[in-house]
Amino acid sequence: MPNHLAGETSPYLLQHAENPVDWYPWDEEALTLARVQKKPILLSVGYSACHWCHVMAHECFEDAEVAAMMNQCFINIKVDREERPDLDQIYQMALYMLTQRSGGWPLTLFLTSDQKPFFGGVYFPKTPRHGLPGFLDLLPRVAEAYHARGADIEQQSASLLKSFANMLPSEGTDALEFSREPLEHALTELKNRFDPVNGGFGDAPKFLHPAELQFCLRRYFTQGNGETLRIAAHTLQKMAEGGIYDQLGGGFCRYSTDPSWHIPHFEKMLYDNGPLLVLYADAWVATDNSLFKRIVEQTAGWAMREMQSPGGAGSGGGYYSALDADSEDEEGKFYVWDRSQASRVLTPEEYGVVASYYGLERAPNFEHKHWHLEIAQPLAHVAEAEHISLEEAQQRLTSATRKLFLERELRVHPGRDDKVLTSWNGLMIKGMARAGRVFARDDWVQSAIFAVDFIRATLWKNNRLVATYKDGKAHLNAYLDDYAFLLDGLLELMQAKFRQTDLDFAIALANVLLEQFEDRQSGGFFFTSLDHEKLIHRPKPAHDNAMPSGNGVAAYALQRLGHLLGKHRYLQTAEHTLKVFYSTLSRYAGSCCSLLVALEQSLTPPQMVILRGKAQALAKWEDALRRSAPSILVFALPSELVGLPPNLSKPAPIDDTVNAWVCQGVKCIPEISDLQELLRVCEIQGKIESPFYN
Template structure:
């Protein structure tokens, strides 16, 4: 018989709907039952693409013996961390407080009926193994602890709640004086952690650290820092050539198990690939490296092929959002879909294709996956291969590309990894930004249309009664949206408006900004809570400032509200961003390299970006747009063609006079100061370039 998860929409929860465990989703029914029966809660948090979640499910939750013990002693609650990041955030922190060890997934915590954790861990096998206690032995011991040690548990809970309260940043008695010191400290600390040989930061397992890379690129664009550019471009180059990148199908996996980026954990996450699109586009602007342009094209192609359903632009224009994740496993084996048997590759490729592919991707070297299979990564460059075999580079590239297409076609016939087809508003915001920016930089209308369709989908299905919902699946939109949903989507809309301006997107962005201020801001202390003021009461209400796999919601909110404030002349947005920076400024001084998204907001506060408004007919204005998109990557540029955007559709700050004939006019502002109208493109490029010139231009 299915348990209480059968009516859920989350693919992860539905994976457990037929378990013999009497699972409940998080909600009042389960919480009330725990209180009424005075039974502890077994909370299990995971997500559909999680390899070790699958392992524990198979060993424990699908096992009748384990399920019987779980059902006897506990109220069992299963949570999809992608749908409920609020719950996951709280209890991952609680696990660290209880054990002084970092958590992960699956997260396994035991709670009192009033939701306070008293014991936990991550993955547990059914029987003792690898120095881990067996789940079957552990369950009755935990239940006994809850029964006989209640006073001790209550004291521990009180201490834990106090620790939670102390974690919230507190408003300083005196307003701090902002400076570039945190920016300089962050760069120095990143340099200390930088792997100068392989790129990236820290030791294996090696994560992508996307916000840190974004910060490095910003330091180059704003301050001309060549060391920052080197850290970013070397890392992006090594990742693009490694096994962390899908050399056959495009797109990046979640992290590398080794320092050379060779063998990944094979999940593909939307929240990684969206930011990577704009990072590689920006790195291409900075370096001109053709590798970066190719990675953008292949990744965007993968996104549209495998992470966005086909759509029809009908009268309602509902569009199509982006799906969430691809699983690491296929046929219950991690990576099986992606790795190769050498004989299989040689069988489907021509002799010339195989010679080039084997040399380039490492098939001619010993197996690197399970001592039997090959996971592809760049082992030898194409110029070297061309020279070794006495062919031209163009011939080698042609044979590699034709071989890659054959490998992709063959791979498509395999049993595919599971795909989590729920639409998450926050992750869609990240991908909208990536696709819009990549589309603008490389002039790809199809990528821009993909982003537009995602925006239209969210507005038509997840924007209800002036508020966002967090997730959509199978026609059901649900759950109050979080800070990240509003901040990331607002950021994506700002990027899309710079690529193709639609008044409806500006209206949507303003509405999102107003909800951020009304429902999430702490107007007294500053900063933004992760949950809205009318959200369900939990044991803690975080106000996150540190970056994780995704950027801090406070950092993105402060950054985007500043840009909205500069664009619209709306001081309320600028003041809210400044209040957030003042609240988190002590953290920026203590741990700057952990708060890079907030550092981007600080940098923008210290040196506001140029705001460029273009008016004129679409055809001549396109030349101006093309010049600006590659020359001024951090400027905020809106092109408003007179054929599609009337002054009546614009707020006063954007309703600039329309030039006569085929002329184009530009208005350039910096902070609250604006220059006279510019009618010459070369003059515009001169004054819009920010590196070291913008302050003297406006303030001397």
């Protein structure tokens, strides 16, 4: 019989709807039941693409003996961390406080009936293994401790809640003056953590760190810092050549299991690939590296082909959340190859190029028996070894890659989490819009427009966002990230194609941010809204994780919107946010790169270019500005647009010419009617030279 998850929309929760465990979603019914029955809560948090979540589900939650013990001793609550990041944040922090170990997924926590955690861990096997206690043995011991040691647990809970309260930053001071010191501290820290051989930061498991890489790229664009360009470009090159990138289908996996980007954990997350589109587009602007252009083309193609929901009348909708690591119950099975599989679908000439280029000539690199494709050597070296021209090698590689992709399409695909999350869509909207603008790809821009229109029609209700949509149901209060990431995405989309409806939407989102999330007393933004369900803690996050900090993105986007509209209220709120987190930036600069980008933008306001003219004439100017630095805001407003806000309502020429207005902060220069003069003012030469890549 299905349990209480059968009516949910989350694919992850639905995966557990047939478990013998009497699962509840996190709701008032389950929480009330725990209080009435005086039972502890067993909280299990995971997500649909999580490999170890599947392992624990098979070993424990599908096991009748384990389920019987869970049902006897606990009220069991299953949470999708992607739908409820508020709960995941709180209880991941709680696990660290309880164990002094970082968490992960599956997160397994035991709570009192009033939601306070008292014991927990991550993955547990059914019986003792790998130094971990068996879940079947652990369950009755935890239940016994809960009933026998209530006073100790209550004392521990009080201490934990006090620690939560101490984590909130204290009120910023109005007398504080910002400096570039945190920016320099972050650079020093990132340089120390940088892997000069393989790129990236730290050792295995090696994550993508898009916020840190974006910070490095911006330091190049704003300060001309060649060393930070080298850090970003070298990392992006190594990632693009490695197995963490899907060489056949495009898109990046979540992390590498080794320090050299060879073998990934194969799940693909939307929230990684949106920021990486921005990164690779910006890196191409800086370096003209053709590999970066190819990565953008393939990843944007993957997003539209596999991750965008269908809309009405043949249009697209919102972007799906993730692709699983597993297919046919094996991690990576969809992606890896045997030599015979490859040679069977290729000509001998094609196989000769592919085997050298993708490493099939080497020993197996996946579980000692299969090959996961990565770029093993430059194509020029392959051409020389095969005694053919580079052009011929490229033709063979292109043909072979297409054949391998089509052959792979016949396999059983990994599962797809097809819920639409507002926050993750905001990240992908920005990625598609930025890439579309840089590479003059209207289809990518249109993809972003489809997603925005879907969100506005489906997840914007009564002038408030909701967090998730699936199968016709949109629900759950939206979070800080939903508003901040979508606002940031809209500001990028309006530079690719300006629509008054998008500006109106951006203003509405900004106003809800200020009304529902801002801490007006101390500064900064809470993760949950003022009218959100009351939980044991209301976080105000500063640090970047796999995704950028909502506070950093909110401050950055509000600054840009404030400069665009001349609205002091937005600028003041961003400044208050930076003040409350300034001491955090001083101590942990390298972990708060999103806030640092907002700090840098506060110290040096962005250059803003407003173009007015007829659409055909505007196109030439827009094309010339495509390679502008990402710190420059460019809005092309056709002459026929009326009713614009005062800051944008510049007079349009009556002939076929274009006028440009350039402002930075409160300083504006006279209008410009010569394109070359505008490029000189914006320091754009059509190509930004780089000493590192050609």
